[in-house]
Amino acid sequence: MRKMYENFAQIINESTMNESEKQKALKKLLVSQDAKPNVLITGATGCGKSSTINALFNTEVAKVGTGSTPETMQIAKYELGNLTLWDSPGLGDGVEEDKMHSKGIIDLLTKKDNNGNLLIDVVLVILDGSSRDMGTSYELINNVIAPCLGEGKSHRLLIGINQADVAMKGRYWDSENHKPESELEEFLKEKEKSVHDRILDGTGISIQPISYSAGYMETNGTQEPAYNLSKLLFYIIDNIPAEKRLNVMENLNTNQTMWQSDDGLEDYRNNVIESSIGGIFDSVIEGAKNGIEIGGKIGGFFGSVGETVGEFIGAIIGGIGGFFGGLFG
Structure with missing residues (x-):
């Protein structure tokens, strides 16, 4: 880089x-x-935050931050070159735990960098696409995250709907090509619209959720390829300040199969490159x-x-x- x-x-x-x-x-x-992009990844317990981080980035080089302050207690900090990831514990494990984790998220979202700007550039909230009960996630978005986003809310909040492969209990998933069949595609579109409408009603923010599958690691060490990961990456990069975008690219997952299956609506891989490099020249x-x-x-x-x-x-x-x-x- x-x-x-x-x-x-x-x-x-x-x-x-x-x-x-x-x-x-x-x-x-x-x-x-x-310039250091800062991305907060959060969601309810079991939504797949860790699998998403591992799918997107080469986390073998990640180092968990040490000397955590009380304000970010329980939130793991990963440094990947110039990119900083903040991994919040899942909500939904208990009232007291949720209060503690919510406080940590609020403190982090209101924290400022040395230039007086909000530290966190974007928040990626991951939803479990296989679950019908998203109440905890909506409470997190409506009551914890949205009130702390400041200006440019629609560019700082991203919604990913993970586990698209099991959204209909594994039915209509093309395991050979690692993508949904038409019936599942329609189901995912309806879920995205439902999530969009719920968030708009609760926060006034219009967000287009991204359905994807982070893949998973088999017990024998085989990595199941991801779906729509390049689309998810594009939306993360495109909403980060222009001068910081290229630095997100430094430690991406080098397993090519993770990036090759998507919905085919756009050339997301070239979009990623164009947004990253174009952002540098736009700012410079x-x-x-x-x-x-x-x-x-x-x-x-x-x-x-x-x-x-x-x-x-x-x-x-x-x-x-x-x-x-x-x-x-």
Whole structure:
């Protein structure tokens, strides 16, 4: 990842920006390189938070934070390069436990970073798609999370409906291709709409839930492939501040089979790359695009042809294989 930032710095240095603009852009690039996305993952007990984290990220390199303060007691902190994951204990194990965990979530959501901004960029609430009883989850969203989100609520709250493969007790799941058949697809759409409507009624926030399956590890160590994981990743990245997006990519799960099955409605894997890389240039070159012939430099560096700044994303995506192409297959 550091090599990619070095490449971007080279592009800026070789552009036709004047020296003042170059230094301004390089300074912003350095800030982006060190920017830490913070993602809180929470939900009711048994929803699959751990399996989701393991599916998305290379958690073998994760280190649980030490020296936890009382405000975040019971919330595990994982550092993956510049990405920080906060894993909240599940709710639904008892009134007193839920009160303690809710307090930890509220304290974390209202905590600010060194720049005075809210520390947590996005909250991913995971629901159990195989369960009809989501009362605990709605209470968590309506009464604990939503009141603490501040501005941009619709971009800071994400809803994932896990265990899509067993949403109808395993019926209509195509285990060979790791995706739902038409009957299950319709069932999942209806569940997504129901969740959307319940959250909208309770909070006034319009959220489009994502149905997915994080897969699971067999007792023999075989990993069951995921479904819609690239879609879930795209929605996480696309709602994180632009200057932080690329750093989410640093420790993704390198098992290609985890990213290959989705609903086919969009090219989520390219969307992930475009949002990540585009976010860097949106934040670094902001306000300095007019009259700067940087597009050709980007295109030339990545092996594509870019004529204008407006084409830089296409140029990068066209030659991105050396960076993320291997990861997504």
